[in-house]
Amino acid sequence: MLLEREPELTVLRKAVLEVESGGGALLLIDGEAGAGTTALLRELVRLGEDAGAHVLRCGGAQSERQFPLGVVRQLVLPLLAARDHLVPDASRAMLGVVSGAVGRNPGDELGTDTLASVLHGLHTALTGLSAGRTVVVAVDDLHWVDEASLRALAFLAARLDGTRVLIGVVLQDGGSSRDPLVREIADAATYRLRAEALSEQAAARLMADRFGAGYDSEFAAACHDLTSGSPKELRVLLDRAQAQRLRGRAVEVERVRELGRSFRRERLLRLLRRDRVVHTFAKALVVLADQATEDLVVRLSGLSRDECAAARSVLWKARLLSGSGRLAVHDPVLTRVVMESLGAEESSRLHRAAAALLDEYGAGPEEIAVQLLHVDTVRDAWEVDQLRAAAVAARRRGAPDAAARYLRRALLDLPMAGRERADLLVELAAVEWDTDPASAVRHIEQAARLMPDHRRRAEVVSRTPLHMVGCDRRLADLVREVSARFGDPGALSGYDRELALRLEARSRYAAIQDPEALASAGDRLVELGGDAALGSGAERELCVVLMRAATLNGQVGARPIVRMARQVLDHEPTHSAPMSAALQILPWMLLVADAGDVASSWLDAALAHAQRQTKPALAALIEAQRGLVLLGRGDIVVARECALRGLELADRDKPETMLVPAIAVGTLALELQDDTLAERVLEIAGSDTDLRMFMMRRCLRGRLAAARGDLPAALAQFIDCGRVLDRAGWVGSAVSMWQVSAALLHHRLGRRQEAIELAEENHRRALAWGAPTAIGRALHTRGAVIDGPKGIELLRQAVDVLHDAGSPLELSRTLVTLGKRLQSAAPAEGDQLLVRGRRLAEQSQTFSVGEHAGGLVRGVTPASAPVARSVLTRGEATVAELAARGRSNQEIAAELEISRRAVEKHLTNSYRKLGIEGRSALVSALGVHGHGE
The missing domain is CATH 1.10.10.10 (Winged helix-like DNA-binding domain superfamily/Winged helix DNA-binding domain)
Known part of the structure; x- marks a missing residue:
């Protein structure tokens, strides 16, 4: 049953009738594979037979194109074998070669005289045969007809006038561009038919024939879409649907789509196996992928431009290529099928050839490296160099995963020892610090062991980021080993001194929990130069590490720390932030020194650079540090937003990237008395081996226990924290917040003497540090645990200290505490102080002022409600x-x-x-x- 073919059938009938009157003609039927071209040719044969014509059938095949006169033989042999001697003796003599041995083997040569004899013999035979009745010659798959037979058909097509010979040929889309003889025959066509795809209405008729009237329109639409209306494919799909017991229901649409995808893949496989030109073109196109251009595909495939154009047309009409005008695969099934058809050796050969072509055409290193990722082995230095250059380009555009992939491919085929491998391992580790730190550590260790001398080992180890030395014990041990053998920086000069200083910075960073190493930091800081210009990156790095150690140990006051921090940031370029000790360490030190603004503009510039480079891990670190700076300034809401943004940007699967954001949010949770933030930080997976995180976890757990009313448990958390910090030598005011909370809890539990002793020790540490907020908080704590006029006087001193230079948040808390203490003795002044504290807290837009120190009394409520509660007595509240x-x-x-x-x-x-x-x-x-x- 031919559907929607009425116009085409009319043309076929007209052609047969007109040829009967002596108007020989050639009828061309073209269309996509499966569109029904062969069915129309069969209909032409049927119409010719019904009209009494003598019908001759033949067809080309890709596998037989190399046999000369193969199609002519299909036409002539039945005539020569006929008993009624249809072919005259003269023609028979000229066609004798066809029945002989010539042309039966691939590559057989036909002489010019022989071919001319065949052409004339065929022409006279058909002309003579048509004298008695019409002759219909049906030729299927013209594009696969052998060259000698094409010459014969072209010879006939030019000499049909005055005969009753009708030649019908089928030509698939794109076939005419493969051979000039095919174009010549097609151009001679008197009648042209195109087998178009079926409409949805015709597809619905087929559905009705298969499934009856009860099918669903959604199922029919899906079938039509999957086959693009191709009659052959539609029938095959419906056959398979019936075999799967589908009934044409809407609920079966997904199942028929699965069948369609499978059938589409099979159809493509058949096309590629049948058509060598299309397959060769597709292989070149898929291998080149996004880099495919017409010139490159022609060069890589080895096809002519005409052949490439024909193959492109076939694939485009099969909806496998993009219709945008550029060479691009539209349907991923083409890529999958082609790659599956490639053997390992051929795939490697094509990708290596593509890499060389791209280099010749001036492509970038990444475009070349994409091809080299698929070769079986990286064979020479040129290929290694291309992969290394691609890694540099990938890092520059902010794609560390791609850079690591290029370097790993380069390493795969290198010998397991040697300088070249060591250098590549160093480059790979530099890429992996942000994406895969564990692998980076392993590769740095391997590279150091492979280096031929100790100086090169020092260079490798000195590139290790500081924070990673503190996170990995094996790496810390390697740093100490290399540093100990390299020598004293004071005895070295030039580049060797730079290396020694960087190694010392890493050794001291790794020893941050060693009391002896901390104790020597102050003297080493003075020895390094103190206020001297820090123009060298290595000097700045070591200076920052020593500043941190001296701050933790309490050996150096806030003022010299701030002065040195200014010097470091004045010389530290913001684009060095990814490896900068300043970024890792200084913001926290400046926060506890009441000088966060010193780092504000530097952090803003570093953040802009990180955002341009699309580095989320770096942006997370900077946002967290900005949160600390803003907290010290009193911009509470913005500080909270920055810290939380840092936490969101950090990768939870990489604990080392979560550390600083978690500490920043934890600091805000303690300062703002925000239980929600506290719980969020405690939910973060991670080890307490890092003392900063240990301290933060203990303080947050103590905060939450106090909020629940479990004061003994809360006190135990803070006391345990202090015991561990003191044992590590962390006795500076900057890390003595635990003393404030422990003193207040002792006081609430009635342990007045313990509270006073802790508060006084905290005060001594704060005075040694010298930062106004630390001193004001210490005075506030002493005033809170000491009753009577002495306590009030201490609170007044705290207000005076905090008023000019301290934290607005701490000042608001102190005002509230002093106001409450004065409500009984001096109600007017007490109310005034309460209102001042409330307004100051509201100006900071904070969440709570609580009674004091980390919200050990009340929980958190939204907006300014805690501020309102704080001005009321307990009975009033x-x-x-x-x-x-x-x-x-x-x-x-x-x-x-x-x-x-x-x-x-x-x-x-x-x-x-x-x-x-x-x-x-x-x-x-x-x-x-x-x-x-």
């Missing part, structure tokens, strides 16, 4: 909260066992302190749910 929840004055009095007058007095005081009109405003002021919620 309790009564105000009950009133906000909808209780009447009488109910509150009964529940609290106080007089109704006392309830009214508490509420009046609360309205005044909170600056609100009455009971209705309590809900928003206190941040509680209203009645019935």
